[in-house]
Amino acid sequence: MSGTLPAFIGNLTRLTYLSMGHNEFSGSLPKELGNLKELNFLAIGSNNFSGTLPPELGNLAKLDQLYMDCSGVGGEIPSTFANLQNMLIMWAFDCPLSGKIPDFIGNWTKLIALRFGGNTFQGPIPSSFYNLSSLTVLQITDIYSGSSSLDFIRNMTKLTELSLRNALIIGNIPSNIGEYLMLKTLDLSFNHLTGQITSALFSIDALTNLFVGNNSLSGPLPLQKGVKLQTIDLSYNYLSGTFPSWVTTVGMLNLVGNNFTFDSSNSSLVPGLNCLQRNFHCNNNSPRCFPPTVDIEQTVNIERKKNQTGLIVGIAVTLAILGFILIFLVFYTRMKRENNDAEVLLGMGPKPKSFTYLELASATKDFDPSNKLGEGGFGPVYKGMLSDGRVIAVKQLSLGSNQGKDQFTNEITTITAVQHRNLVKLHGCCIEGTRHLLVYEYHENKSLDQVLFGNRELHLDWPTRFNICLGTARGLAYLHEESRPKIVHRDIKASNILLDTELCPKISDFGLAKLFDDKKTHISTGVAGTIGYLAPEYAMLGHLTEKVDVFSFGVVALEIISGRANSSTNLDREKIYLLKWAWSLHESNQSLGLIDPTLTEFNEIEALRVIGVALLCTQASPMLRPPMSRVVNMLARDREIGPVTSKPSYLTDWDFKDTTNSFMKGDIVTTSSKRSYIGKNSQYDNATDLCPKVDPLLCPVNASQLSDIIADGR
Structure with missing residues (x-):
């Protein structure tokens, strides 16, 4: 999207989530944004805005996440932002913000992530940051004037990432650095740090990446190193002494530009490093080091044998060239074939x-x-x-x-x-x-199915489950209605929804996705996907629209709130098929009986809303299923859910009572041995083409298979 942001957006006073990132919006941010007092999420990053931040944004007292990286907005951060006491996450890198970093940010005591970088901020970093004891991520880089010590971080012991690169940091590395037990990445490079490297820093068990190059650190290297610390940059300091044994066990190690001592006992540990120390005089005529001596007698002997050696060398070079040409021809033919393969694979669209x-x-x-x-x-x-x-x-x-x-x-x-x-x-x-x-x-919380159906080490409370439903719906709405051309995923299921560190859902695995021309009402294609999530019209006829994803979303939503897969033969007979059980409870006005029994607390109104939306999404006719934008509105309470009275025909027409055993034990015409959900399912798993390379109308998906689609699940 492009153009300026209209002022009437300020009339959406019930809006709680506004994401405009990755567009081409320009002009100034309208001050009317300050009217959205219910807003808790605002993303304006990756746009072409200009001007400054409107002071009226300080009225958004409920705002807890603000993303304005690469937005184009500049100037000083308004003093009214002091009112944003609920702020949890603020990203503002690669945008022309200037002036001093406001002291009032130190009063945002709920803050867990702050990223400044690529700005024109002046130092020093406010001492009030001492109060930000909840921070897990802090990035402040490229400060232009005003130095700071590291005293302001002494209470931030929950940090997992600390990046103060080129931030005019002076003084020593804090003596209590060993208390930062969760620290994984530390970048203090291009500063003015002095003193020695404390052994406590190298002993942090979680630390994996350490960058303290281009400072003025001195003294020896610590004798011990944490097992996970595999990336270390200590270049261009004044470190000295010999090398501890761990230098040969590090994946990436940079020690150039220091004053280490080399002798016969350690010169082979890091070959060539002695040529790259501050106190070594290099030979300007050669990239190698000076040879220690020159043997004159040996030189004379070589000169005497020059003619004989020249003849031998000439013959050897000729043979080598011929051999090289033959080898080149062989490999050229093979490489040409491989390059053609690569060109075919990446011949269309943007290249990653x-x-x-x-x-x-x-x-x-x-x-x-x-x-x-x-x-x-x-x-x-x-x-x-x-x-x-x-x-x-x-x-x-x-x-x-x-x-x-x-x-x-x-x-x-x-x-x-x-x-x-x-x-x-x-x-x-x-x-x-x-x-x-x-x-x-990589997402360390892996996929939704592993959390819901696995060992449940990670408990999902009700607000988290609701946000996963809402976030997944927003992702699908983007694919269907904002992307050009629109995209039908074709394999929405719990194992293809990843959870990041904040348990925000990420739709993954686009291997079966179809680009969809807006001018077409539908396309006919071979059936692909995962049984248990396939819409009836697609499973039987290969009739593909975006409503296929809507159906799959409805199944996933029921799985999220019930904490179980869409079928399970381990349950009572009436509960085996999740959709059928959900309708039975709905018709008897007992829909809340569907809720996961491990949820001791939940919002009944939200739960009924999710169930109602899921039942609408899984209607038999694609015309009765709502588009994903309407699903988002219904979940976010911007649109009421109408009565859900039409029970799907695939539940009323098939007699499950007489055929359950045959579905479970008989020979069914499917490729069940290749189903995408397998034992230890990968978080990036692929689904199966149920009828690859076959005309959809000839696809052997009969009535038994459709029942299997509903029955088998996952």
Whole structure:
């Protein structure tokens, strides 16, 4: 979207969530935004706004999340922002904010994440930040004037990420740094730190990435190092002494530009490093070090044998060139074939970042089985860490999988064209010969199905479950109605919804997605997806519209509030099929009996609203299912839910009582052995084409299979 933001947006006074990120809006932010006093989420990042932040935004007393990174908004942060006492997260990097960092931010005691960077702020960093004891993420970089010590962080012992790069920090590393037990990433590079590196810093168990290069630190290296600390940059300081034994066990280590001592006992530990120290005089005519001596007699002997050596060398060089040409021709033919494969795979649409296979092998420790997250139809998925400290999930295409290669291409084409808070982010891919890999952001809470149906180590309370339903609906509404062309996911299910650290849902796995022309009412295609989530008209006739995703969402919503899969033979007979049970409870005015018994507290009004929406979404006729934008409005209470009286025909027409045993034990015409939900399901699992390469009207999905679709679940 483009153009200026209209002033009448201030009339939406009941609005609680407003996300305008990743558009092309321009002009100034209207002051009328200050009328949205119920707003708790505002995102204006990645736009072309200009001007300053309206002081009226200080009226949004309920605002707890503000994202304005790359928005174009500049100037000083208004003093009225002191009223935003409920602020939890504020991102404001890569936008021209200026002036001093306001002292009143130190009064936002609920703040858990603050990111400033790429601005023109002046120091010092306010000492009032001492009060922000709830912070887990703090990034303040590129301060232009006014130095600060690290005294203001002494109460921030909950930090997991601290980045104060190029922030004019002076003094010593705090003596209590060992108390920051959850710290994973520390970046204090390009500052003016002095003193020694305390051993307590290297002993933090959680620390994985340490960057303190370009300071004035001195003294020896600590003798011990935490096991997880695998990325260390100590370059361009004044460190001295010899090397402890751990220097050979670190994945990435930068020690150049220091004053370390080298002798016969340690020069081989880090080869070549002695040439890159402050006190070493290098040879200007050669990239190598000065040779210690020159043997004159040996030089004379070499000169005497010059003619004989020249003849031998000439013959050897000629043979080597011929051999090289032959080898080149062989590899050229092979590489041309592999490059053609890559061109076919990436020949359309925007291209993501390209990783080398060596990068990903290093990130996953050569695809160590201990890093394996799971495996689906596409192939195995591994956890890894890039050299910059980012944790990733690497999906590896199994060799010889033609279906997987199609999904690989489709996923790149689809997901690189869309960006939304509730869609998983693709960092890039790797295509080298027969190796095809996708690189995603990693979510440590994994997928929704593992939380709901797994060992339940992570308990989801009612507000979290409701927000997962709402966030998933928003992601689908974006795909269906805001993306151009619109996208039908085709495989919405609990295992394809990931949960980030804040338990925000992220729709993943676009391998089966279809781009949908607005001019077409529907398309006919081979049936693909996961049984238990397929809409009837799609399962039987291959009739595809966005209402197929709406149906799947309704099933997922019922799973979220009930805490169970859409079918389970371990339950009483009347509860085996979730949809059928939900309708039975609805018809007897006992819908709240569907709620997960582990939820001791829940909002009854919201619960009934979610159930009502789910029953509308799973209607037999796609015409009776609401679009996802209306689903969002109904969940957010911006639109009332009409009476749900039409029981789906697929529940009334099929006689489950007589056929349950045959569904469970008989031979059914499906590819159930290839279903996407398997034992230890990967968080990036792939679904199955139920009838690949077959005309949809000839697809062998009969009445028995439709019942299986409803019955089998997950």
